[in-house]
Amino acid sequence: MTIDLLYWLGRQNKIVWAGSTLGLLVMYICILKFLDIPQDMSDFPRVNPIRTLLGAIATGLITAQALIFTITLVAAQLNARYSHSMISSVFTWPTALLMSLYMFSSIYSMITLAVLSMRPTAFVINFPIVSLYIHPVSISICLAATCLILLIPYLWSFKSILNPEYMASHEYHRQLNKLHKTHGLADEDTSTLSDITLSAFGYRDYRTFEFTFKRLADLALVAWQQSIIGTAETIHRHLVEITINSIEDPRCPRVACIVLGEMGEKLSPRVACIAFGEMGEKLIAQSSAEGARQVIIGLSEVGEIALENGNLSLTRELCAIVSNIGEIGAANNLGVLSEESAYSLGQIGGTAAKHDSSDLVRQISNSIRRVGYASHINNQILGTSQSFSSLWHIGACVPITTEDSLRTVSREIELLEQTTSIDQSDRAYESTPQSDSLASFRKYYIASFRKYYIDNIRGSR
Known part of the structure; x- marks a missing residue:
């Protein structure tokens, strides 16, 4: 459920995030500057609609959270077609952060609604350092607006998350970081990219097959160059097995053999320089x-089987x-x-x-x-x-x-x-x-x- 922050930021749509951020700033200014909320709780004609609004916010956020969780589960199920390990590419810390924000916002609205009936007079939060007075209801509305606007980049991110090439890239990046840190990968770590490649072959998704096979070969190349022999041999065995399994396909074995050949050529001249x-x-x-x-x-080995x-x-x-x-x-x-x-x-x-x-x-x-x-x-x-x-x-x-x-x-x-x-x-x-x-x-x-x-x-x- 972890993902590198810089990598995650690099994969986001900058235009969507810029528009959402700008929209939030405008909405915050409008709510805090122009929204007139009574501070006297005895003014029932003006306070009762606020109670209704807080109840609607709490109910709406809980409903929206349930819908988001359902959508996330569907996305995870679609990703699991390629590899069950790729469920982790959906349930990441941004997802957990958004869910937590929805939970906090709905709970805050309910607490504000309860406290609203208990405070007899002034119902305002005082920030003496900046001489700013903010009504708790304004905070609740701002939180609700934040939750709704953040839905735009979150739902937009599914365009990438449901892309199998994104899944492969995410997994490659994760394993590459782990390889650099631990100087070794377990068999279950390397099998995920292999599963995605074989699934792409099963779906005749040649573009994903080529992309994922290259990422797997790149991982093997890094392992060889860093003298991580056990990991390199394991990944290499995966590459050969994938090629053999796709031997009867008109396109996949050629793609695999070209990638393997390029990897061999990259490994060959490197040693001459040392x-x-x-x-x-x-x-x-x-x-x-x-x-x-x-x-x-x-x-x-592949050549003899092909023959x-x-x-x-x-x-x-x-x-x-x-x-x-x-x-x-x-x-x-x-x-x-x-x-x-x-x-x-x-x-x-x-x-x-x-x-x-x-x-x-x-x-x-x-x-x-x-x-x-x-x-x-x-x-x-x-x-x-x-x-x-x-x-x-x-x-x-x-x-x-x-x-x-x-x-x-x-x-x-x-x-x-x-x-x-x-x-x-x-x-x-x-x-x-x-x-x-x-x-x-x-x-x-x-x-x-x-x-x-x-x-x-x-x-x-």
Whole structure:
């Protein structure tokens, strides 16, 4: 039931509040300056209508409070469609403050009505410091006017409160503050944004899905950058699960994969800027690299599921993102990223080869070779070796009858050998899990490509 004051003020409609404040000031001046209320309680013809007015104010405020509470409950129920935790975005301290104001105003009116019959003569409040005399009935009328005018910005705020993007933004802001203060979030804290994202997917609310998924990714990014590993991994798992659950949708998985790719790219270059720093900076660098690696793992997991479901276009986009992160990692001397990228691409490529997806095999093989080359020119041996191993693995998975795919993979191995070394390729082959299909592919490659290259091209040099 708490919300940051500055954040709440920033979300309010400034024009509505300015108009309401101006209206209140004008009304206060009119009531206090021009309203003539008798001070002598024996003047019954003039006092009796005041009693009626006070009774009407008390009754009206109680009725209005009941209506406001009903409206608030309806709003909370609508918010609960996305997540039951979002009820807290309705029952905030502004709501409690308005309810308290209504209760105080109605009780004050009833007390004033009771005291009005007990005071024989002067019935006025004296403020000697400012030489101001205010009738209690005037205060009651001012309170009633305040309650009614404040209804305008309060009801207007439901325009934002019932917006699921506002709910997501409110929850993101709340969890971000908690993350900064406690340096950790429980699973139930991070699950709220995840629930809103999945609910938006269920309602086919793509705009809210994208907005909330980005907020969840931003929260994970902050956790990685601050070395809050447990929280970062939990949020990352939520992101991957959301992507997998939406894998059959035509739009959501692409949005999710683009956001994950951007998060991986943001995590990758950040560590390059912190090569020599204090121990805390090095820890931040390590956690950022691990965050980017987890992004690659999550994307590859989604890619394999998409491939199994026959969604080749999504798999291509995922492979391009994974390859890009791997190349960025190699360029920033992060061999762990280029290695993980090459490995993940190899796993997807092996699955694509088994499904006889020759176009996808061609794209993935080319991507692996580019990651290997980027690793080589940046002296990232792990990335280069893993690129060779992944290409050998894909070649072993290609059916021997699929000549086009065999030649494609062999050509990429040959090009990578030309830019690195044959010895490195052979060492990677030896570290690849051995099988009859791998041995057959190696024989094919040596006979059809390497022997020709050694005898004709390298020999001529």
